[in-house]
Amino acid sequence: MSFSDVHLHLHSLRAAELRAEAAAHRHRAVRPGARARLGWLLVELGLRLVNRPSRPRIRPV
Template sequence: MHPDIHLALHHTRAAELRAEAGAPGPVRARQAHHLRARLGWTLVEVGLRLATRPGAAAAH
């Protein structure tokens, strides 16, 4: 099966499953995405701070 056709079928089936499950509308989905993005970037920032902690490089 051509990849583009497979992807189109996947999106169609995913939309059907969301409709059956009563998934939140586009506004709630955007809010959830925004929250996940903020949480993700916060975790990245914390990880970078831990990785570049003073004295971490000197402890061999």
């Protein structure tokens, strides 16, 4: 077996490991609705911060 064949074989093994990790990660993914709810929660929070009445600034004497 030549060096290039060993190198190709190692790449194949690593690719299989990465595919297995990706498949395992897909099963743990966040529910689709949760991401949308979080997004809208952040939008609502941003709108509240923007529309909040400003406080008078106290200037040092």
